[in-house]
Amino acid sequence: MKKHNFSAGPCILPQSVMQKASDAVINFNDLNLSLIEISHRSNDFVEVMENARSLSLELLGLKDKGYKSLFLQGGASMEFLMVAFNLLENKAAYLNTGTWSSKAIKEAKLLGELVEVGSSKDKNFNYIPKGYTIPSDADYFHCTSNNTIFGTQINEFPITEVPIVCDMSSDIFSRQLDFSRFDIIYAGAQKNMGPAGTTLVIIKEDILGKVSRTIPSMLDYQVHLSKDSMFNTPAVFPVYVSMLTLEWLKNLGGISEIEKINNKKAEILYSEIDRNPLFTGFVSDKENRSKMNATFNLVDNSLSNRFDQLWNEAGINGLSGHRSVGGYRASMYNALPLESVNILVDVMKNLEQKA
Ligand SMILES: *Cc1c(COP(=O)(O)O)cnc(C)c1O
Secondary structure (H helix, E strand, O other), rough: OOOOOOOOOEEEEEEHHHHHHHHHHHOOOOOOHHHHHHHOOHHHHHHHHHHHHHHHHHOOOOOOOOEEEEEEEOOHHHHHHHHHHHOOOOEEEEEEEEEEHHHHHHOOOOEEEEEEEEOOOHHOOOOOOOOOOOOOOOOOOOEEEEEEOOOOEEEOOOOOOEEEEEEEEOOOOOOOOOHOOOOOOEEEHOOOOOOOOOEEEEEEEOOOOOOOOOOOOOHOHHHHHOOOOOEEEEEEEEHHHHHHHHHHHHHOOHHHHHHHHHHHHHHHHHHHHHHOOEEOOOOOOOOHHHEEEEEEEEOEEEHHHHHHHHHHHHHOOEOOOOOOOOOOEEEEOOOHHHHHHHHHHHHHHHHHHHH
16 A cells, blocks of 8 residues: 655655556557657657646646746756846845755855845744845845745745745645746746656746846756757656646646645644644744644654654654754645545554553
8 A cells, every 4th residue: 555655855746647657658648659768859748848838837827927837957956046047137135944045045146146135044944034125126036935844834925026036846836826926936846746857947038138147058048948948858757747747736626726635634734733732833933834844843752763653654654854853744745645644643643642
């Protein structure tokens, strides 16, 4: 039986997607060839790429609104650099809410002036800073919508005239937002969309072409757009699996439907964290608890061996917290069934009864 997979990334994908993907590795589209042994310029693969690009815009409600999508390589980490290469001329404003924001800041600093408008570093990133000001002359404002490691999530994005760039690697397609408020959205595939190896980048086209520097071709969004995301050989398998996941989500009813399930999963787990005297949540402000990655600790660490044994026996995988937080992290991405959350809650209750 498949394990209850709470892994933070790479992570769980829908079982039906996995089945179709493995079939395509053997025989794709009845071509009697594998998906990974045909040309990326073949009609069959070009259709996959176009489908994936179009579905991503459709699900985010960004079709015919001046946006284009790309499937690039180098992970979300490459976007830390690409965003700055393509947008940073005078100065950029960054909100620092965790490890990934800090890394984005480090890269952008290589290319220009950077203002850290807010940071939650003082409390090991267990909250989302509020009441910060974005300088009106910034080229863009960058934030991380969901902090995968610390388990915080932004619910309210600032109202500003400055273009907004958002790293949505770990909560894209999980909740409804007004995505048209963002000028660039990027997300590594391996948290909610597909295997590691491709990064979805959504770009409002009119934001580009404003910097004076020469941009290396592979880092230039305009180059990738002009080649329909095929400037070089794309990561064919990760793009294909991402397309299958996006089709799966569309058939389910889209983001608004998956959001209802995600809300329910988060509600069930956080209620238990709050109710069970053996556990405590890591995030200080409850309204910014992540619905994707719930971080929590045992009040008494001497129970950890017992707890670890119980969840392992229940067929749970990937519950250990990130080394910079400790404790536990339950990642509840789109494909994680509600049943898996119920099993985890049962284990937590079980520990309480036996303690
Ligand atoms: C995982 C993650 C990253 C890093 O992604 P890579 O694809 O490994 O570069 C960046 N940002 C966030 C929010 C993440 O969760």
